[in-house]
Amino acid sequence: MVSPTIGGVMVMGHRGTAKSTAVRALAAMLPPIKAVAGCPYSCAPERTAGLCERCTSPDGKKAPVKATTVTIPVPVVDLPLGATEDRVCGTLDIERALTQGVQAFAPGLLARANRGFLYIDEVNLLEDHLVDVLLDVAASGTNVVEREGISIRHPARFVLVGSGNPEEGDLRPQLLDRFGLHARITTITEVEERVEIVRRRRAYDADPFAFAANWDKETAKLQRKIKGAQKRLPDVVLPDSVLYKIAELCVKLEIDGHRGELTLSRTATALAAFEGHNEVKLDDVRRIAILALRHRLRKDPLETQDDAVRIERAVEEVLA
Structure with missing residues (x-):
């Protein structure tokens, strides 16, 4: 919530542990945002980039000066498993085509989720063709629709939130890598x-x-x-000494690519801001290391040690 650039969160765990309840409670927790009135993509009036065609001024730089601003809740949109690609991406507005004879675009779920959260329950059961769509949009922040004679490009920047039960199947590695954080929820045993x-x-x-x-x-x-x-987030300082430790930790765990360092640094900075600190400390990194790196470890079928234990041991060695 504090830093959308982290890249969202995957929540996996046992059935009946209130994963969906927690995600759907986001809407009540988030401060409202300002948007251009009537915009189907909830474009921000103060933004100078990433606006839709409707909200772009003639010079192509910002929203129209006279645009009416409204205050709206942060969108939290559910993506059902049975949704079609047309419903997700948007398609031709059939009603206007039949009644007015014009080609118009009917925005989909990705349009509604812009500047908000897109929630997928049982994400590990999502159809492959929808996974491909989400991968493209999550990488670019833009949804491109080319069908039925229409060509539309609109902003679709959202925080991806998924939940599921690992017993029901694994998530495709490409999509799993797009989630910034990976949380494990277990059944409470305290009476x-x-x-x-x-x-x-x-x-x-x-x-x-x-x-x-x-x-x-x-x-x-x-x-x-x-x-x-x-x-407070833009003013939080990430010292080079902490950044070096973050990189050492990722090297120690043999994390592929550089999303590990980026996620750790962004999440630790957001945590420091949330706790009211002006500078990231090693303790902030220690607290979020498992969340940020669990799903980025290389999979070894012969490995008997739990992923969380591997990360904890590396953290103790590097951040001691």
Whole structure:
């Protein structure tokens, strides 16, 4: 939430551990954003790049000076497993074609998710052709549609969030690599905590509005903390000494490519901003190392050691 450049998060774990509930709660936690009124892609009026054709001024540099600005919630869009490619990418507006005889574009889910979050439940079961689409759009931040005589290019910059159960199948390596962070959710075994979960669920079932009202203060407090972190983020310093340790850690774990260093540095900086620090410390890197590197380790079928243990040992050696 603090730094969308991290690249999203994959949440894998046991069934019934509230993965989907946590993701869908994002909408209530995020501070609202400003957008150009009537824009189907929620373009930012203050941006000078990445705008759609409708919001670009004649000089091609920024939104029209007289554009009306509205405040909207951050989009959190669900991508169902059974969605067609037309529904995801957008297609010809059939209604306008039949009634007005014009070729018009009907935006899809990627358009709605621009500047927000795109959530895919059971992402490891997603059809291959949709995975290919997401890979292209996630890499470029732009959705290109060429079909039925229409040619459209529009911004589609979103934070990709996926959840699933690893027992139901693995995710394609190409898509897994696009997620910045990888979180593992396990079933809670502490009896007191399990009882508290049941109590809260029963309270919600009895009166959802009263239950939500009881947590309004906590929600507002978290919103303020997130908003403050977003403002503080550009001023957080990442010292070279910490950056060298990040690179050493990735070399120690034999991480392919350079997304490991980029993700570690961005996430540690976001964590420092969230905690109210002005400088990234080694402890920030230590706290997020498993989240950022677990899914980037080379797979060895003969390896008996858990991925998290391998990372913890490397962290102790490099960041000691």
